[in-house]
Amino acid sequence: MLNATILVAAVLGLALAGFVWRSYTAQTTAGTPATDGGFLPESAGTETGAETEAKVGGITRWLTTTDHRDIGIMYIVFGTIAAIWGGVDAMMIRTELLTPQADVWTAGTYDALFTTHGLTMLILFVTPVFFGIANYFLPLLIGADDLAFPRINLLGFWMLPPALVLIRGGLIVSMTAKFLGLFVPLDAIDFLFAIQPPEIGWYMYAPLSLQSANPQVDFMLLGLHLSGIATVLASVNFIITVFTEKSDEVSWADLDLFTWTLVTTAGIALLAFSVLGSALIMLLLDRNFGTTFFALEQGGAILWQHIFWFWGHPEVYIIVLPGFGLMSLILPKFSGRTLFGRRFVIYSTFAIGVLSFGVWAHHMFTTGIDPRIRASFMAVSLAIAIPSAIKEFNWITTIWKGRVRLTAPMLFCVGGLSTFVIGGITGVFLAAIPIDILYHDTYYVVGHFHMILMGVIPFMMMAASYYWFPIITGKMYNQPLARFQAVTMVIGVLVTFGAMLITGALGLPRRYATYPAEFTGLMEVTTIGAYVIGISVLLWLYNMLRSYWAGERVTEADVWDLKETGQFTREWQWFEKQLAERYATDGGSAETDTDEAPRTDG
Ligand code: HEM
Numbered sequence: 394m395l396n397a398t399i400l401v402a403a404v405l406g407l408a409l410a411g412f413v414w415r416s417y418t419a420q421t422t423a424g425t426p427a428t429d430g431g432f433l434p435e436s437a438g439t440e441t442g443a444e445t446e447a448k449v450g451g452i453t454r455w456l457t458t459t460d461h462r463d464i465g466i467m468y469i470v471f472g473t474i475a476a477i478w479g480g481v482d483a484m485m486i487r488t489e490l491l492t493p494q495a496d497v498w499t500a501g502t503y504d505a506l507f508t509t510h511g512l513t514m515l516i517l518f519v520t521p522v523f524f525g526i527a528n529y530f531l532p533l534l535i536g537a538d539d540l541a542f543p544r545i546n547l548l549g550f551w552m553l554p555p556a557l558v559l560i561r562g563g564l565i566v567s568m569t570a571k572f573l574g575l576f577v578p579l580d581a582i583d584f585l586f587a588i589q590p591p592e593i594g595w596y597m598y599a600p601l602s603l604q605s606a607n608p609q610v611d612f613m614l615l616g617l618h619l620s621g622i623a624t625v626l627a628s629v630n631f632i633i634t635v636f637t638e639k640s641d642e643v644s645w646a647d648l649d650l651f652t653w654t655l656v657t658t659a660g661i662a663l664l665a666f667s668v669l670g671s672a673l674i675m676l677l678l679d680r681n682f683g684t685t686f687f688a689l690e691q692g693g694a695i696l697w698q699h700i701f702w703f704w705g706h707p708e709v710y711i712i713v714l715p716g717f718g719l720m721s722l723i724l725p726k727f728s729g730r731t732l733f734g735r736r737f738v739i740y741s742t743f744a745i746g747v748l749s750f751g752v753w754a755h756h757m758f759t760t761g762i763d764p765r766i767r768a769s770f771m772a773v774s775l776a777i778a779i780p781s782a783i784k785e786f787n788w789i790t791t792i793w794k795g796r797v798r799l800t801a802p803m804l805f806c807v808g809g810l811s812t813f814v815i816g817g818i819t820g821v822f823l824a825a826i827p828i829d830i831l832y833h834d835t836y837y838v839v840g841h842f843h844m845i846l847m848g849v850i851p852f853m854m855m856a857a858s859y860y861w862f863p864i865i866t867g868k869m870y871n872q873p874l875a876r877f878q879a880v881t882m883v884i885g886v887l888v889t890f891g892a893m894l895i896t897g898a899l900g901l902p903r904r905y906a907t908y909p910a911e912f913t914g915l916m917e918v919t920t921i922g923a924y925v926i927g928i929s930v931l932l933w934l935y936n937m938l939r940s941y942w943a944g945e946r947v948t949e950a951d952v953w954d955l956k957e958t959g960q961f962t963r964e965w966q967w968f969e970k971q972l973a974e975r976y977a978t979d980g981g982s983a984e985t986d987t988d989e990a991p992r993t994d995g
């Protein structure tokens with residue numbers, strides 16, 4: 394196991410070094426000096442998008458591009474693939490829970506499923522998609538040519554695919570082993586059979602994570618570490634970009650809400666992921682090199698929980714804040730007015746960022762830690778609900794005083810507001826020690842956090858995918874289908890996780906493949922709700938792909954009538970310029986479809 398770990402670390406290190414060298418030498422040929430010490434091609438970094446013309450084609454483009462919009466798309470596609478994989482886990486979990494016995498999959502498979510589901514969704518889906526959206530739109534919103542460090546940007550992205558393979562390789566290897574076992578003698582490939590999907594939970598609690606003999610656990614820890622480095626690289630890049638590349642035309646007072654939240658998120662990530670990185674290394678050392686950070690009879694396992702949740706709680710805000718940012722950005726557009734209480738929404742984001750580091754032990758109320766420490770964590774946890782509520786009230790007031798248009802993005806905003814109320818209030822209940830002692834490790838907790846993780850986060854991603862679809866693809870999506878999809882998604886989430894809250898309030902513990910028969914009805918409702926979510930996601934995917942290939946072309950940039958209310962913001966102005974250029978140089982005019990000779994002068 395030890396050798397395998399070292400080998401993988403060495404191979405990864407070499408691959409990374411090679412990659413850095415490759416991108417370094419490739420860029421030193423010509424062009425203007427870039428901020429990160431390399432050289433940009435002559436045509437790069439023009440805000441009008443002229444760089445697209447100089448791009449190489451095919452796979453080389455995607456491997457070597459430093460264009461923030463390309464990298465944005467790569468992140469989004471990667472995150473979506475991860476989400477689908479994590480979603481398949483979720484569907485398998487819920488299918489198992491249709492019946493009280495563990496008869497669809499084994500209990501071990503069930504444990505592996507909730508382990509990989511959690512990690513895939515948190516690490517490989519949410520942050521990559523939000524960073525992808527930020528890659529694409531943040532420079533447009535702040536009037537920058539690109540991110541401050543375009544090649545570090547690319548490097549950060551390309552750490553993710555190996556991270557995915559390391560984290561999720563257990564399944565691939567064990568399936569390969571079973572397949573090969575049909576043709577070759579089993580003892581020739583028995584080392585492959587040693588590698589299994591990990592069954593230790595996404596929180597990797599010691600001592601279970603120390604005792605598991607599965608070498609895949611080590612690969613998973615390495616993969617998580619790699620993804621953490623990628624997150625840190627991207628975070629540094631976003632922060633520096635906003636502070637150094639912001640156009641003079643965009644004042645801090647005008648800076649959009651998505652950028653504000655992204656800077657806060659990146660700041661939290663810098664602090665939190667360095668702690669996670671250390672924790673992962675300590676766990677690897679304990680597992681392979683005989684150290685005893687977490688192995689001591691007294692306190693070691695609790696130490697893991699402290700360090701893990703010191704990352705784990707800020708992590709929940711790392712993944713949700715960009716969603717809040719998108720809410721603050723998109724919701725006013727379809728309410729026909731600017732965001733109510735803009736300054737307070739920004740301040741509350743900072744407040745959440747700071748407070749999120751002071752609440753971690755609310756995940757440990759039942760571990761027997763000192764009651765005085767516990768009480769202080771209760772106080773801060775209750776306090777963090779205040780900035781969350783400030784946001785909620787400002788969004789509601791924006792709608793209240795606005796002229797609402799129920800487009801698909803707006804349906805998602807309204808849905809997200811609703812699920813966040815439920816997720817937030819159940820969080821406040823859990824923050825109260827006496828209630829948490831009752832509900833800890835029941836389905837109530839799962840219901841609480843999924844109302845936000847499955848409510849706000851994917852809702853806002855989908856809202857953004859519809860809202861900005863014309864900018865990314867130049868086409869329009871199928872709007873009635875999108876509205877239907879938004880409604881089914883919101884209903885699916887409310888049914889699934891509403892039923893889970895009830896199940897938990899009735900006392901059913903989480904993380905078991907089996908349950909007493911009297912819960913069957915509630916569990917079936919939950920599973921049906923989950924299938925509705927699954928179908929809704931497929932409808933979204935269909936709409937995205939189909940509209941990308943066959944959607945109606947957009948020729949007029951103000952698709953959402955934003956000019957009317959003075960909200961035709963920078964990214965749309967950029968799009969308008971793009972459209973003007975596209976239709977001036979593509980050999981015809983946008984309005985008329987005549988047989989005139991191609992025009993290049995507009
Ligand atoms: C209104 C503010 C919030 C408060 C007061 C709060 C409080 C809590 C508490 C006390 C727990 C521990 C329950 C237990 O294990 O016994 C918890 C769990 C959790 N919360 Fe929240 N929460 C809040 C908002 C959020 C948000 C915004 C997210 C996600 C974006 C989130 C995600 C989670 C997750 C993932 C867990 C459980 C992790 C696990 O045990 O697997 N919470 N929350």
Ligand SMILES: [Cu+2]
Binds near residue numbers: 705706752755756
């Ligand atoms: Cu927490």
